[in-house]
């Protein structure tokens with residue numbers, strides 16, 4: 001079921017993996033391959049390799065591997081069909097389906113995107129020129145400071161009043177509008193517009209398809225201030241982030257994503273030069289968003305007043321840091337300001353606040369101590385107590401200790417007193433079960449943080465993130481590994497020269513066998529057992545600049561020596577009267593082995609001949 005194999009192969013052939021991966025991560029060319037920091041596990045030195053020509057990647061750190069389809073699946077959390085569809089769209093390949101249901105589903109999604117695209121264009125046109133949108137235009141210009149460029153860049157729209165203007169204007173069958181979340185059916189069975197008299201912020205998925213919109217009332221309008229698309233098959237607010245389609249590149253480039261609360265905050269941050277801004281769509285930041293974001297960056301900066309969220313939020317953040325191996329920071333915005341306003345009044349302060357974002361605990365302590373009266377002993381003691389309570393909530397003992405020292409400094413209380421207080425609070429919390437989930441007394445489950453972090457565990461797998469496994473113990477090495485590399489990268493140089501008998505390692509053997517039986521590397525990888533597939537994937541991203549002739553000589557030499565040892569041991573075990581029977585073969589084998597490495601270049605043709613006959617003999621043995 002799904003897309004016909006031939007079309008999948010066409011998509012693979014038409015897709016440039018380097019370009020696809022490059023949209024999610026920075027890749028640097030090293031020789032014939034590309035390397036970068038692995039998007040599937042946390043690392044500081046690049047072990048993620050891409051072979052552009054073969055369209056395969058392999059991570060030497062976590063063992064993540066695959067082709068463009070696997071990459072898109074894991075990066076964007078798509079199923080196989082969705083990933084192929086996405087790449088097909090990109091490469092301009094038309095897909096055929098071998099079952100009616102898959103085809104229908106695909107057709108349905110495609111129709112929703114098309115319907116939304118037409119609606120976005122229609123609403124946008126209304127905002128730009130319709131007389132009834134004059135108030136909206138005025139609001140955007142005066143209250144928000146948006147010029148025409150901003151309105152066009154974000155494709156803002158105006159949903160007019162009236163019952164069914166969109167339904168009548170769009171020329172799309174009304175049920176399709178309902179599917180796309182643009183219309184509903186009223187009590188009398190008539191199709192009516194979902195958005196009416198609202199300013200529209202169209203929402204696009206990371207890949208750029210429109211999936212819905214957020215509608216804002218103009219000041220003085222009736223109803224809830226915001227109304228978002230609801231309940232369609234392409235709009236899932238629990239894993240959707242407004243602005244990611246525009247921010248993606250900046251996010252990947254900087255390794256940082258800035259999360260704010262509203263559409264206008266995103267636009268404000270972008271306009272203030274912080275291109276990495278995204279926002280949740282009418283919902284609180286949740287696991288699904290963080291998981292989505294870890295595909296693009298490891299640092300998440302929260303650009304909203306997180307102080308109010310308090311300890312419940314802190315536990316969330318610590319949990320995300322541990323589970324998703326992300327670094328959560330908070331931008332200290334001036335009190336009672338949001339990014340949208342600050343972007344207009346003081347864009348530099350906004351950009352600076354994001355730049356100077358700090359860990360959540362540091363941010364909360366700073367707020368607390370700034371409010372405290374540290375001028376007298378009573379005030380300092382109270383501040384020390386509240387601050388220590390905050391510190392006690394952090395799951396990592398080393399991190400707690402550092403903050404204890406700061407609090408001790410600021411409040412003039414001995415660090416040992418504060419430490420004892422913090423541990424007492426933790427014991428209390430643990431026995432009450434309140435924070436036991438994130439705070440095992442010993443800090444056992446805590447991820448080491450700070451400069452001593454080292455290699456963090458690949459939390460993604462446990463959290464249901466990208467499928468990463470430990471690399472299998474692959475021990476193929478030396479000429480056997482090099483020969484496989486040449487066979488994969490420059491097959492013409494070893495065609496008709498390699499034989500399975502030349503490989504001693506069982507894995508190398510099976511890799512070679514499956515390679516010889518397949519017409520393409522992809523076919524071979526698909527046909528291979530998991531360990532062999534792993535080896536082939538790895539070989540595919542490894543450089544191979546070794547000389548094929550040299551590899552052949554070393555490989556044949558080794559195989560010849562193994563055969564010689566076997567012959568000699570057979571000979572020793574044989575009846576002394578029969579031993580003479582082995583002598584000619586042993587002598588020939590020794591001579592042939594010597595001929596493999598001629599000192600005089602003029603003997604090269606003879607060496608090649610020796611190689612051929614030795615391989616022939618090994619095969620027939």
Ligand SMILES: [Zn+2]
Nearest residue numbers: 038041059062
């Ligand atoms: Zn990796």
